[in-house]
Amino acid sequence: MPQVPAATRALRVLRYLASQPDPVPLEAIVRACGLPRSSAYHLVTAMEAEGFVVHLADEHRYGLGVAAFEVGTGYARQAPLQRIARRPLAELVDRVQQSAHLAVLHGRDVLYVLEDRAPGRPPLVTDVGVRLPAALTASGRAVLARLPAAQVRALFPSAAAFVDRHGAGPTSLSALRTLLAETRQRGYAVESGEVTPGLSSVAVAALDHNEHPLAGVAVTYETGSADPGELAAEVGRTARLLSARFGGRS
Numbered sequence: 026m027p028q029v030p031a032a033t034r035a036l037r038v039l040r041y042l043a044s045q046p047d048p049v050p051l052e053a054i055v056r057a058c059g060l061p062r063s064s065a066y067h068l069v070t071a072m073e074a075e076g077f078v079v080h081l082a083d084e085h086r087y088g089l090g091v092a093a094f095e096v097g098t099g100y101a102r103q104a105p106l107q108r109i110a111r112r113p114l115a116e117l118v119d120r121v122q123q124s125a126h127l128a129v130l131h132g133r134d135v136l137y138v139l140e141d142r143a144p145g146r147p148p149l150v151t152d153v154g155v156r157l158p159a160a161l162t163a164s165g166r167a168v169l170a171r172l173p174a175a176q177v178r179a180l181f182p183s184a185a186a187f188v189d190r191h192g193a194g195p196t197s198l199s200a201l202r203t204l205l206a207e208t209r210q211r212g213y214a215v216e217s218g219e220v221t222p223g224l225s226s227v228a229v230a231a232l233d234h235n236e237h238p239l240a241g242v243a244v245t246y247e248t249g250s251a252d253p254g255e256l257a258a259e260v261g262r263t264a265r266l267l268s269a270r271f272g273g274r275s
Contacts, residue, residue, distance in 0.1 A: 048088030096252050107139050108121040109270050114141045117263045121245045123132045128164040135165040160195050163228035164241025166214035170205040171230045171238040193219045213257035227257040229264035234272035
């Protein structure tokens with residue numbers, strides 16, 4: 026089908042533009058997408074006509090257009106993350122017999138978008154729609170550990186950015202950096218009594234095709250009632266499954 030190569034090139038341009046912090050010159054698109062300059066020019070011109078690309082003539086740069094934003098908001102409206110994660114999360118709960126949840130980063134907080142509670146387990150504060158400080162939760166730490174250092178620094182510029190719930194958890198950027206380094210070395214995030222006394226959590230981040238953390242997959246259990254390493258292995262299995270379904274890897 027002759028349309029497929031052109032469509033593939035257009036998607037590569039969109040993906041590249043979406044990964045850039047600012048609009049870029051045509052030469053950058055040529056290099057990043059491996060296109061001849063004339064082909065790249067005709068392609069972005071066609072995409073501009075459809076609203077997916079905007080041309081900043083004064084700056085000689087190209088960025089994402091309104092149509093790309095509409096595609097993104099449509100993605101959010103359809104809630105594919107929750108839909109895709111619902112069954113794997115339920116299967117995780119069946120395997121470990123502990124409550125599990127899925128959370129996404131929302132500023133300095135995590136927003137819980139999905140939860141599956143195991144029968145007979147204690148009630149949790151991590152209900153769907155609840156927001157908690159990312160630096161205190163296992164799911165938040167799993168996500169933060171996969172972000173660039175500059176982004177973490179921007180989220181937590183001073184001690185005022187940190188929240189204390191029960192007298193535990195990081196209170197400075199250096200303390201948070203140490204905790205995130207330990208998380209990366211361990212391969213999963215942990216939290217014990219920092220959200221709710223007597224309860225602990227382990228979490229692993231699910232990644233998208235750009236190796237960016239989509240969400241934190243976590244299991245919460247009564248402190249001392251389970252082996253965190255064994256739970257983390259099962260949580261990691263679920264996170265890798267979600268990553269694969271979004272074109273990424275854990």
